[in-house]
Amino acid sequence: MPERSKDIVFKNARLVLPDTVIHGALLVRDGLIADITAGSTEVDGVDCDGDWLIPGLVELHTDHLEVHYAPRPGVRWNPLAAVQAHDAQITASGITTVFDALRVGMDEDARITAADMRLLADAIEEGQSRGRLRADHFIHLRCEVSGGDIMSGVRLFETDPRFRLASLMDHTPGQRQFVSLAAYKLYYQGKTGMSDEEFNIYASKRQAQAAQWSDMNRKAIAALCKERGIVLASHDDATLEHVSEAIGFNTLVAEFPTTLEAARASHDAGMKVLMGAPNVVRGGSHSGNVSARDLAAEGVLDILSSDYIPFSLLQAAFQLTESIEGLSVNQAINMVTKSPAEAVGLTDRGAIEVGRRGDVVRVHLEGDVPLVRSVWREGQRVS
Missing domain, CATH: 3.20.20.140 (Metal-dependent hydrolases)
Incomplete structure (x- = not known):
């Protein structure tokens, strides 16, 4: 796998956490989840346009x-x-x-x-x-x-x-x-x-x-x-x-x-x-x-x-x-x-929680079949 990126922000996403779902942003730093923020953010990053963001x-x-x-x-x-x-x-x-x-x-x-x-x-x-x-x-x-x-x-x-x-x-x-x-x-x-x-x-x-x-x-x-x-x-x-x-x-x-x-x-x-x-x-x-x-x-x-x-x-x-x-x-x-x-x-891994690996999947849901828009492993896009 290529070298990990330092910081990646995913914003405007429906974040699926272990116990709830929130609309917000996710920061991945050095391959690990560093921060989870509810609400909107003006920070540059991957705009998920309201799609689901789930763990890998x-x-x-x-x-x-x-x-x-x-x-x-x-x-x-x-x-x-x-x-x-x-x-x-x-x-x-x-x-x-x-x-x-x-x-x-x-x-x-x-x-x-x-x-x-x-x-x-x-x-x-x-x-x-x-x-x-x-x-x-x-x-x-x-x-x-x-x-x-x-x-x-x-x-x-x-x-x-x-x-x-x-x-x-x-x-x-x-x-x-x-x-x-x-x-x-x-x-x-x-x-x-x-x-x-x-x-x-x-x-x-x-x-x-x-x-x-x-x-x-x-x-x-x-x-x-x-x-x-x-x-x-x-x-x-x-x-x-x-x-x-x-x-x-x-x-x-x-x-x-x-x-x-x-x-x-x-x-x-x-x-x-x-x-x-x-x-x-x-x-x-x-x-x-x-x-x-x-x-x-x-x-x-x-x-x-x-x-x-x-x-x-x-x-x-x-x-x-x-x-x-x-x-x-x-x-x-x-x-x-x-x-x-x-x-x-x-x-x-396996959860969007601070300290776990930055393995995340952006999913668009429309109709019966979900669409995988992009996949990230340890902060590096792989699909």
Whole structure:
């Protein structure tokens, strides 16, 4: 990133603070927020013309990078070019801090390998160290615990300082995200073109692998995360038993719970409940699970993630304020800024507060789809 500017003033803006919204001005000095002033000012600066000024978005779970690296079956793009393309789209969506979700624990039909994921992690490090990336990038390992090769994949990352978050995933048919085998069959046959016979063989094999590996791998990865201070997330919890297991692993983030029961129990236990922003934008889960809007209405939704559509993060935050009675703009924006940042220990960003990083996004709102006018990271314009 280019050298930080010394002083930048944003004026005539609707400033979204953690607890309220004010019309005023913001001073960023040496990359940090130095002053917040209500009302008008005659000082020269960026005239926001009444637009929203919100903190830079913090994304904890996006697997969008894979789309740029493996855009077609058998095609592998240059890793650094893929990372830069991903970074450009992320930043243009208002995201200034991103946890790129790289998966380990592959099944036999996976188009990519753990070695591919390591190549992408190396490209992230190269892009960051050479100032080629606009957003601040970290690594989130998506750990498919039913995979027999998962621990060899994890070992490729265990000493990487950008590895800050791990999720324990299990997409075995018949449980968690895919309790309904019929829904899983519809999803997977549509994705792969398998015949009924081929699908039945595949599903049985996946279930056998899970019986052999899942419990062992969950415990091993949870122990590694505890030892290294890596934030642990559960994934697709559906039952109270799932939540109880997550509590026992000192889990801090509950990703995509599939039922209201699991979401409420996770929230009550002190975990931050994370749901997909596409779920909000679409009005429901593509797998037929609990709606993120319903969790917001029940007061048990803490964090949104763009998952597979980067722009959905900003879009969903503003949509929630329209669809959930009593949910303020600042509360919704906290779900994509302050709450995710603090869930992973990044207390230096995620809010328009004096002393935090000058990561801000100017947003124009007209109609259903917000427009990102400009993005600043540590006082430097990046989009």
